[in-house]
Each structure stands twice: as structure tokens, then as C-alpha cells.
Amino acid sequence: MGDQTPCEKLCLGLKKVKPYLAMVSLQFGYAGMYIISMVSFKHGMSHYILATYRHVVATIVIAPFAFVLERKIRPKLTLPIFLRIMVLGFLEPVLDQNLYYLGMKYTSATFASATVNALPAITFLMALIFRLETVNFKKLHSAAKAIGTAVTVTGAMVMTLYKGPIIDFVRSHGAAHHGTSNESGNQHWLTGTLMLLGSCCGWSGFFILQSFTLKKYPAELSLTALICMMGMVEGAAVSLVMERDMSAWKIGFDSRLVAAVYSGVVCSGIAYYVQGMVIRTRGPVFVTSFSPLCMIITAALGLIVLAEQVHLGSIMGAILIVFGLYTVVWGKSKDMINASTLELTDEKTGTQELPIKDTTKLSSINFGNSIEGPDDGMSKIPPKS
Template sequence: MGGRSPFAALFNGLNTMKPYLAMVSLQFGYAGMYIVSMVCLKHGMSNFILATYRHVVATIVIAPFAIVLERKIRPKMTLPVFLRIVALGFLEPVLDQNFYYLGMKLTTATYSSAFVNMLPAVTFILAMIFRLEKVNVKKIRSFAKIIGTAITVIGAMVMTLYKGPIIDFIKSGGAVHQGTATESADKHWVTGTILLLGSICSWAGFFILQSFTLKKYPAELSLTAWICFMGMIEDAIVSLIMVRDLSAWKIGWDSRLLAASYSGIVNSGIAYYVQGVVIRQRGPVFVTSFSPLCMIITAILGAIILAEKIHLGSILGAIIIVTGLYTVVWGKSKDGENSETDVKCNGLQELPITGNAKSITDDDDDINGPTKTSSLKEHKKYSLPGV
């Protein structure tokens, strides 16, 4: 170890940073999606049709990469795995995105992105229900996760029940300010908040089910392509039921095409794949812990591009939510220091957060034989190295 060169140490440090850089980059992608989608929805495009086109684009972009890069390592499709993919396509492409678009139309892009900060807390609750998280109130790390979840819910209630005065960070003309204030007063904030909460619950369920599915079908690109394809079909069925006017499907060289292309490539195709890779190594709580960065980026872009005004209640609620969020993350990080010991002592299944992929692979080899182990090791060639 004393002979390791500084270059090797730097390389290892960059590998360690890759999951962080990947998740930070995704937050910029999500912030752009919120703004572009809001512009598109304001121009009259149906949220159902937008979600459908989004996954048409995602399927076209991702499927060729999945077919070529994973042709030798793709597991055989089974009925249980296919049913999980159908459920994944319904949870995220259908429920989450349509609930989110509807909620964003009734509130603002900034408010919606701030409310998404509840996602880690909801994911933690579902992980507890499905026995993917251990809770022992006698230990400080478990107590921190419980308290952090409660604080996050309180912050969401503050955002919902208290609007307060408008905080104008970027000064604009009086006419725009007055029009926006009047428009905001007419928004159905409670209904929009309920829809956003439904979106978050669906999204959290997607992460949990994706974590289970990757254990049976460890091919991130292929799974991403299947999710986008099933989401496209299910969204199309819902759209045909909800939108009877066929002219609403027309799309040209405008904000509709931009929103569908951008969200399909960045937020469905790339995001599903990157999240799948990171989830296998760090767990869903790690993936969702970067959402506050998206809120900050969206607030800045929303104020500049959409002339959105931020209410004091949204700021206070967001601060409370972020406080609770990082309390949960702190407790989760303490889990990482004791995860191997706890698993050996208690025999409990826990989502990996330390990135120790080798130990997980070796355990699988003992249980399931060498075939699964070699498949996983071969598959790592197409994963993000060091994640």
C-alpha cells in the first residue's frame, strides 16, 4: 500500500465521486425538465399526451443501446420479472408523471420541485414497510431517521397550509408582478399538493420495486428500455381514454417537441439507467437525497424564465424539509458504518449503501452458484465504473 502512486490515489478518488457527480448532474436535468414542461403545459398541451410522447422518445433512444451493449449478459425474461416491469411502467411513467404534471399546473414549478424533497422520507417509510430498512429506536441512527421523516412531513404541511407574502428575489415590472400574484391566488394549492403527494408516493414505490427487480434482472439498460416501452403503451391507453380530441396529439417544431424530446432522453432514458446503476450500489435513499439541489436550481430558473414568485411559506417549508431530509441521510450514513456487521449478526436484507459490490456478489455466489456471479461481474463492464 505504501507504493501506491498519487495518480492511482487520484483515480480511486474520482471513482468514489462518480455516484455523487451522476446524481448532481441528474438534478440539473430534472430542473430543466420542470421548466420546459411548465412552458409546454401553459401552451395547452395535455399532460397525458406529454407523458406518452416522452416515453416514445425514451424508448427510441435507449432500446438500441440496450440491444447492442447487453446482448450477451441480458437475463432471460420471465413472467414474474415482466409483471414487475408492467408495474414499474405504471408507477412512474403513468401515475407519477401525470400526477406531477397536474399538480404543477395547479401550483408552480418552484413549489412542485420543493415538494419533491419529501421523496426521501416517503422512500424510507416504504423501505421500512418492505423490510429493506432496519429500525431500532435504541440506536441513534434509527432515531435520527424517524425524527427526520417526521420533520420532513411537518415541512410539507407548512408549505401546504401557509403561503405568506411573495418574496421577489428578482425584481420585475409591476404589471408582471401583479398578474403573477393574482394568478397564484387563484391556484388550487391544496388539490395540487394532494396530486404532488400522490406523485411522490408513486415515485418512491418505483424506486423500491426497481431495487427488487434489479436483483432478478441485473441489466440496467435493458430494464430501462422495457420500463420506457411499457410506460409508452400504458400512457397511450390512458391518454386515449382521458383525451378524446385527436387533434391534441399534433406536435410540431415548438415547445411540445422540445418538452417531449428533452424529458424523454434526459429524465426517462438517462435518468432511469443512472438511477438503476446507483441504486444497486448505494440504495434508493442515497439516490433521492440530492433533490434539494434541484429545488434551488428550479427556483432560480423559474424566477428568471417563468417570472414565478416564491411565497414565504414555500421557503420556510423547504428549509424544514431539507433539515429533515439530511437528518434522515445522516442516520442512513451511520447505517453504512455498521451494515456488514448488522447483516452478519441479524441475517436481515438491507439495501446496500457502501458500494461494496464485491461482498454482495460473493454472497450471491454462495447461495445461487457461480452462474449468477459471473453474469454480474461481466455486467459491471457496462455499469458506471466505481459507482
């Protein structure tokens, strides 16, 4: 093989960087959603109806692209795949988002985005259970994944159980009205935190099931459209049960409409598609490893736009979560290097062992003997499965 041209090197470099750029861009999108959603809640929008409208918009936007661009490669939709899509439509669009929105209303946008940092640890544990990840404690980088997961969970527990004093980064006078119902506020804070952790479990389950579904249904756009459609149907059913007042469905040209359109296009349509593409090449743990960036962006926006208060427990927990998370990411990066090295080694040895041309009958028989044992004088035909 000759040396690569500068154009080939550039294309190869862009191919390697593309998953990182995609996931970083999504974190900016999620950060904007947290702030816009919080504003719409303050204007009286129901989180059940927001989750439903979000997937109405996502279905309308994604379905035409899926129908046109994947009409030749779209696999047949079988009953097992449809049942998986139904579960996917419930796990993230209904369970995760409603628990998340409720938790964010009880706490704050900054705290909610920080709690999502437990997502990589939960996803890693689920990946271990379903054998998508392995841990070998004899190797440092492999043990680092387990240690980082434990540190991340510890950070999430600190954020849950310890609130601490308010850290006033931007001088505000909002602390005075928090002392009136401190006990009730702490109870809501704990309830909200448990809901946020529950939403992380639902989101992690979504990533794991999505990775399995993509192996059977490798059409990211079509799968995204179907998930959004099922999320719309199931979310509407839940909303009709939980919101009996039909006037709650009315929205005008205000923050509620902006929240539905923005979260539908960016955080459901585009996000499901991009995550699906990256999951196929890097796995679900890689996809969830960028959430600390979202926390930083949201904290800055929440502090400036919403004048939210940051507590010491949130800062301490966030530091532990970020430290543990990047320990996991370091271990994952070493795993990828080792896997690519092993793959290159196998390719080199394979080209030497396999016959390039089937020139003689003897070469085939000798190759079969090298695998299956000494020749017994009869040609060995593999049994039909």
C-alpha cells in the first residue's frame, strides 16, 4: 500500500472526529432544550402535553426524509421489531421525558442537567448486564471503567442526599424567599431527584434496546420516525389520562410553541437519528459519555437566563460525577485502541493463512486439515445447519 494523499488523510481524520463533533453538538441542543422547557413550564405548560407535542413535531419533520431517503434500504417491519419500537417509544418519549420534566420542575434546570451525568454509569451497568461491555480487573484501563462508574454513582448520591448552602455566583436577592418553606422544598427536591434518576434509567434502557434494534433494523431515519410516531401515540394516551382539562392542549405563538418545536426537531428527531448512527459504530456507552458538557452549558445558561441558585451539594456531586465519568471514558478509549490493534493483527495473520487462489485441490485439503485435524482419506463436507 502506498502513502496516503493529503486529501485521504483529511477524510480519514474527519471520519474519526465526526462522532465527537456530533455528540458535542447534541449537548448544546439539549442545553437549549432544558432552558426553553423550563420557561414554558413557568408559563403554565403541562409536561405531558409538551412531551406529546414534541413527538408530533418530530414525526412530521423526520417521516418524509425517512420515506424518501431509505425507501430502497428499509428492512421489512416484522412483529418482533414493531414490539421493540413500541417499547422504545415508551422508554424515552414517555417514561424518561415525563419523569425528567417533573424532576426539573421540582428542582431546577441546572440540577436536572447535572443529574443526567449519572446516565453513562447506569448505561455502563446495563451494558455489562447485557454483555455489551466487559471488565477485566487485571488490566488498569478495564478496571478504570468500573471504578469510574462507582465514583459517578457516588457523585449522584451526593447530589441527591446533600443540598448544602447556596453558592451565589451572580449576586441576586432570590435567597430570601427560600427560607419560608424549607422543609417542603427539601421534600420536593428529594422527590424531584428520584424522578430524575428514574428518567436516567429509562433513557439508559432506551440506548441499550436501540443498539439491539439497529442490528435487526439498520435504517436510522426510519427507526427514528417510527419511535417518534409511537412516542406521539403513547404520549397522547398518557396525556389524556393525566390532563383532563382540554384547554391545556391550547398553545399560541409563545414559549410553549417554541419549546415543542425546538425539542421536537433538535432533541427528538435529530438526536435519535444521530445517536443511532453513533451507537452502531461506537456503542451506547460512548454516546452517553458527553453529558458533563451539557451540564456546564446548562448551568451557565440557567445562571444567566433563569437566575437559578446553585447549591454546594450540586457542585460537589458534579465534580465527582465528571471525574468518574472521564475515568470511564479513558478506559473505553483504551479498549477501542486495543480492539483496533487486535483487529489489525488478525487481518495481517489472516492474509497469510488463507489461500489467495484455489489453484489446487491439495491446498484446500491441507487448509481444512490444519483446522480440523489429520486427514482420514475422505473429503470433509460441513454438515448442513
